[in-house]
Amino acid sequence: MERKNRCCIATCTGERFDLAHRFPRSHELTQSWLQAIDSQNLRNINLRKLSDCYQVCARHFLTSDYRHPNSRNLNKLAVPSLNLKDLSQLHLARDSTPRGVENASVQTDSSTMKPLSINDGTDEEADNVPVELVECIEMYSNECDYDIKKHLLKEGERNDISFKITEFSSVFEIEHPKYEKPVYLNAFWLRFNCECSDCFDLQTYRKKINFMDIPEYIRPKEIFIEPLDTHTLFIEWEDDHNSTYDLEDVLRNQTSKECLFSKKLLFDSITFKETPQTEFSKLVCFDDTVEKVFVNLILHGFVCVTGISTQNASMAKLAIQRLFPHQQNLNFDVIDETHSEVCSNITYANIDSGLKCFFSTHKSEVLLVDGLNVAEQLKKSDTFAFDRLIQTPVLLKVRDNNIWYEKLGHVIDYDDEIGEIIRIQLDTQIMGSLNMLPQLKIHDFYDSLKLFMTIIRTDKNQILLSLEPGTMIILDNWRVLHKLSSNIGIWQCYLNRNDYIGRARYLGIL
Structure with missing residues (x-):
C-alpha cells in the first residue's frame, strides 16, 4: 500500500x-x-x-x-x-x-479547527463510505446533566472518525472501531498530561503544571472532536483551560494484557523464509527505514544491515547512532573468543544488555536459535522441566580484568502476571553455584537443562546465516541465542535494553 x-x-x-x-x-x-x-x-x-x-x-x-x-x-x-x-x-x-x-x-x-467541521473533499478512499454518526457532547459542571447533540453527516460527506464519547463520574468512555470493547480515559490523567505551552515546557520537555494543583475530580465543560486527518480531541475544562490531544496517543494509553510476546513471530528452519535486512544507505537517509529496523527487531528478534564500508567500524557506529541518536560514545571491540554452544552473550560489563551487534569485515557465519520458540517447545513437552528453569536461581559468574561479577538469574525469566517469557539467559560456560537449591534437587535441574539444550540443538530450531563483508547483524540478546563460526574480522558492541524498548515505544511500534 x-x-x-x-x-x-x-x-x-x-x-x-x-x-x-x-x-x-x-x-x-x-x-x-x-x-x-x-x-x-x-x-x-x-x-x-x-x-x-x-x-x-x-x-x-x-x-x-x-x-x-x-x-x-x-x-x-x-x-x-x-x-x-x-x-x-x-x-x-x-x-x-x-x-x-x-x-x-x-x-x-x-475553518479547519471548528467543532465537527467536515472534510467535504473527495479522495481515493471516499467511494462507498457509509453515512456516519458523530456525537459531540457538551458537558456542564453539574454532576450528571449533559446536553447531548447529535450531528448526522449529509450524504456524500466523509469523516475518517467513527466513534462516540460518553462520560460518567470522572472517566470518559470512548467507542472506537480500533478497539473491540469501549476504552476508558480518566479526566484527571488527561488534564495532567496536557502538553500546551502553559502546561508543558517545550525546551526541557518537562511538565510545568503542578500535580497537586489539579482538582481531584476535574471535569470538562465541553468536549468535541476535530474530524479531519489530525484526529484531534478538544477539551475545555472547568478551570477554563483548553487542551488538545492526539487521539492516537490518547487511545494507546490503555491497560492491556496483550504484551510484547503477542507481537513476536517465533521462527525455526521451517517458518523462517527470508532474512530481515535493510541497506545501510537507506537506513542513513530514510526515517521509514529506521522504523522498519525496529519492527523487525520486535517481530523476529534480529535484523541485518548490509552495504557498510569494511575499512573500519566508524560506518557501523553511524548505523547504530542512526537508530539510537544518543549513543555518542559507542565502542566496537574486536571479538577475542567464541562459544561452543549457542547462548545469550554475557560479559562482565554487559550482563544485562538488551541488544548485541556483530559487524563482519570478512565473510562469516552465525547460528541463530529463537530462544522464545524453544522455551515454548519445552513448556509443551515437559512442564516440570520448564518450571524448574523458571524457578531455580542460578549464579552467573563473569570475570574480566581480574574482577569477578556475580548475578543471580533464571535460565528462563517468566512473568506469571502477564503470562510472558521475558528473557532467555543461557550460557553454560559461566553457570556457577546452585546454592539456593538443595543438593538432592540439583540433578533434576541439570536434567531439565539438558532437555532444553537438546531441543535447542535440533536442526529444526537452528538457522545458519551467512554474513557477507560489510554486514552488521543486530539481535535481541534476551531472545535470540547465537554462536559465531569464527571470530576473524568480527567487531561487537552492546546496547542497553531500555534504550531499545524506549525507542520502539517512541516510534509507536510498541
Missing part, C-alpha cells in the same frame, strides 16, 4: 501528496516554520507532537530548499515559504501535484 501524505497547511486541506516533510526536531527551526505558516492552531500544539504527527507538503518549498534538485530531503535550513495563504505560486514549487484528488475544496485556517 502506498504511503499517504497529508499536509497540515490550510490551502492543501483534503489532498494527499507523494512528498511531504515532518516538522523538524529543532526548536529554533520549528519556530521558524510556525512563524512562516502563521497558524495559531499549530502554535498550540507542542513540539514533539508537531514533529510526530504533522507534515508540510512540497508545494510550500522551493527547489533550492532541497539538498539537490532530485533529492527528497530538505536541507537543514529549509523553511516553507510558498502557497501558505493561497495557491498563486504553484509554478515555483518543487512538487505541486496532489495524488488522487480533483477539485478539492480549500478551507481557510480558521
Whole structure:
C-alpha cells in the first residue's frame, strides 16, 4: 500500500501528496516554520507532537530548499515559504501535484479547527463510505446533566472518525472501531498530561503544571472532536483551560494484557523464509527505514544491515547512532573468543544488555536459535522441566580484568502476571553455584537443562546465516541465542535494553 501524505497547511486541506516533510526536531527551526505558516492552531500544539504527527507538503518549498534538485530531503535550513495563504505560486514549487484528488475544496485556517467541521473533499478512499454518526457532547459542571447533540453527516460527506464519547463520574468512555470493547480515559490523567505551552515546557520537555494543583475530580465543560486527518480531541475544562490531544496517543494509553510476546513471530528452519535486512544507505537517509529496523527487531528478534564500508567500524557506529541518536560514545571491540554452544552473550560489563551487534569485515557465519520458540517447545513437552528453569536461581559468574561479577538469574525469566517469557539467559560456560537449591534437587535441574539444550540443538530450531563483508547483524540478546563460526574480522558492541524498548515505544511500534 502506498504511503499517504497529508499536509497540515490550510490551502492543501483534503489532498494527499507523494512528498511531504515532518516538522523538524529543532526548536529554533520549528519556530521558524510556525512563524512562516502563521497558524495559531499549530502554535498550540507542542513540539514533539508537531514533529510526530504533522507534515508540510512540497508545494510550500522551493527547489533550492532541497539538498539537490532530485533529492527528497530538505536541507537543514529549509523553511516553507510558498502557497501558505493561497495557491498563486504553484509554478515555483518543487512538487505541486496532489495524488488522487480533483477539485478539492480549500478551507481557510480558521475553518479547519471548528467543532465537527467536515472534510467535504473527495479522495481515493471516499467511494462507498457509509453515512456516519458523530456525537459531540457538551458537558456542564453539574454532576450528571449533559446536553447531548447529535450531528448526522449529509450524504456524500466523509469523516475518517467513527466513534462516540460518553462520560460518567470522572472517566470518559470512548467507542472506537480500533478497539473491540469501549476504552476508558480518566479526566484527571488527561488534564495532567496536557502538553500546551502553559502546561508543558517545550525546551526541557518537562511538565510545568503542578500535580497537586489539579482538582481531584476535574471535569470538562465541553468536549468535541476535530474530524479531519489530525484526529484531534478538544477539551475545555472547568478551570477554563483548553487542551488538545492526539487521539492516537490518547487511545494507546490503555491497560492491556496483550504484551510484547503477542507481537513476536517465533521462527525455526521451517517458518523462517527470508532474512530481515535493510541497506545501510537507506537506513542513513530514510526515517521509514529506521522504523522498519525496529519492527523487525520486535517481530523476529534480529535484523541485518548490509552495504557498510569494511575499512573500519566508524560506518557501523553511524548505523547504530542512526537508530539510537544518543549513543555518542559507542565502542566496537574486536571479538577475542567464541562459544561452543549457542547462548545469550554475557560479559562482565554487559550482563544485562538488551541488544548485541556483530559487524563482519570478512565473510562469516552465525547460528541463530529463537530462544522464545524453544522455551515454548519445552513448556509443551515437559512442564516440570520448564518450571524448574523458571524457578531455580542460578549464579552467573563473569570475570574480566581480574574482577569477578556475580548475578543471580533464571535460565528462563517468566512473568506469571502477564503470562510472558521475558528473557532467555543461557550460557553454560559461566553457570556457577546452585546454592539456593538443595543438593538432592540439583540433578533434576541439570536434567531439565539438558532437555532444553537438546531441543535447542535440533536442526529444526537452528538457522545458519551467512554474513557477507560489510554486514552488521543486530539481535535481541534476551531472545535470540547465537554462536559465531569464527571470530576473524568480527567487531561487537552492546546496547542497553531500555534504550531499545524506549525507542520502539517512541516510534509507536510498541
